[in-house]
Amino acid sequence: MAQKTSVCIVGSGNWGSAIAKIVGANCANLPEFEERVTMYVYEEMIDGKKLTEIINTTHENVKYLPGHKLPPNVIAVPDLVEAAKDADVLIFVVPHQFIPNFCKQLLGKLKPNAIAISLIKGFDKAEGGGIDLISHIITRHLKVPCAVLMGANLANEVAEGQFCETTIGCRDAKYAKILRDLFQANHFRVVVVDDSDAVEICGALKNIVAMGAGFVDGLGLGDNTKAAVIRLGLMEMIRFVEIMYPGGKLSTFFESCGVADLITTCYGGRNRKVGEAFVKSGKTIQQLETELLNGQKLQGPLTAEEVNYMLKNKNLEEKFPLFTAIHKICSGSLKPQDLIECIRCHPEHISHCFSRESSLLPAPKL
Numbered sequence: 001m002a003q004k005t006s007v008c009i010v011g012s013g014n015w016g017s018a019i020a021k022i023v024g025a026n027c028a029n030l031p032e033f034e035e036r037v038t039m040y041v042y043e044e045m046i047d048g049k050k051l052t053e054i055i056n057t058t059h060e061n062v063k064y065l066p067g068h069k070l071p072p073n074v075i076a077v078p079d080l081v082e083a084a085k086d087a088d089v090l091i092f093v094v095p096h097q098f099i100p101n102f103c104k105q106l107l108g109k110l111k112p113n114a115i116a117i118s119l120i121k122g123f124d125k126a127e128g129g130g131i132d133l134i135s136h137i138i139t140r141h142l143k144v145p146c147a148v149l150m151g152a153n154l155a156n157e158v159a160e161g162q163f164c165e166t167t168i169g170c171r172d173a174k175y176a177k178i179l180r181d182l183f184q185a186n187h188f189r190v191v192v193v194d195d196s197d198a199v200e201i202c203g204a205l206k207n208i209v210a211m212g213a214g215f216v217d218g219l220g221l222g223d224n225t226k227a228a229v230i231r232l233g234l235m236e237m238i239r240f241v242e243i244m245y246p247g248g249k250l251s252t253f254f255e256s257c258g259v260a261d262l263i264t265t266c267y268g269g270r271n272r273k274v275g276e277a278f279v280k281s282g283k284t285i286q287q288l289e290t291e292l293l294n295g296q297k298l299q300g301p302l303t304a305e306e307v308n309y310m311l312k313n314k315n316l317e318e319k320f321p322l323f324t325a326i327h328k329i330c331s332g333s334l335k336p337q338d339l340i341e342c343i344r345c346h347p348e349h350i351s352h353c354f355s356r357e358s359s360l361l362p363a364p365k366l
């Protein structure tokens, strides 16, 4: 009998816990997977009890996904290496700022043929003025291939079993089936594409746009303005891939990881919520993250800063006025009220008359 594939989920926040419901159920039901799934949990004390003990006895992550039962075959483990050392598939789902430290701890401790998949939305700064994709960091540090999963997947709605789609970006076709089987469910439909970098970049950049959508809401502007911000955000996302990661496909932006995730995040996500509160309350982003998110981490402002670091170094801020303005507002050097002025003369409104100069593959013929 072929060896069963064993799975570890590295992370147990809101999304990590929601995906544990699907992955745990699939590992319990599908013959190709080992039933026991380990989940690395950053230990915290909740009302005098360890979070790992609460999860392993009540099967509920009371802090990050209250009100939902995890399958009993998902076992919370407080030691990262202990959780990961026997896994064939590692699912990385932690806020992106923790990844470099996690990689250091895991180096040399994994199974030789292990593979990884990152559900993490964000970048890291690269030396010399660029950005690093999280999947590239994982591959480089841990010497494992790393796919990505991104989509219009607000964790609480996925946990409730509401229908949605997701996109797996996987460069190596030989891993596509096992990864699809691991995540696919009746309510969670998976499309696998090979354009992995573009999938991941969509997942990170949409959090910047969502901050902008939140500012629009906070300023009391209407749906037309919000739609304009979303569309300009999409165009800057496409332009970013075109310039920084040539070879991406335009069709990827029409998968769940692209336009669908952008829309859901600009209407429902935590970045939009904090963006709105930032304008209305006058408090700092850090204050609002603490007050509104109960330990969850905000990705948009950090990603805006990382992207700005790259754009500034390459003298490209003017080509990305929305990303640039959002970064400046988050970091306090521009007032939210100035957002619209910054995008009134967007390159989209100036350079394109009838033709577009996209080097991405053309949209499919209708």
Ligand SMILES: NC(=O)c1ccc[n+]([C@@H]2O[C@H](COP(=O)([O-])OP(=O)(O)OC[C@H]3O[C@@H](n4cnc5c(N)ncnc54)[C@H](O)[C@@H]3O)[C@@H](O)[C@H]2O)c1
Binding pocket: 011, 012, 013, 014, 015, 016, 017, 041, 042, 043, 064, 093, 094, 095, 096, 098, 119, 120, 121, 122, 153, 154, 155, 156, 295, 296, 297, 298, 299
């Ligand atoms: N929540 C969503 O709806 C959603 C959906 C899709 C993707 N994502 C992405 O998934 C990733 C994980 O987000 P999430 O929502 O699961 O997390 P979260 O923001 O809900 O939770 C924070 C997590 O970080 C852990 N943590 C806190 N301090 C830590 C430390 N010092 N060291 C290590 N871990 C620490 C906490 O235990 C917790 O598991 C992010 O990149 C996010 O953008 C989230």
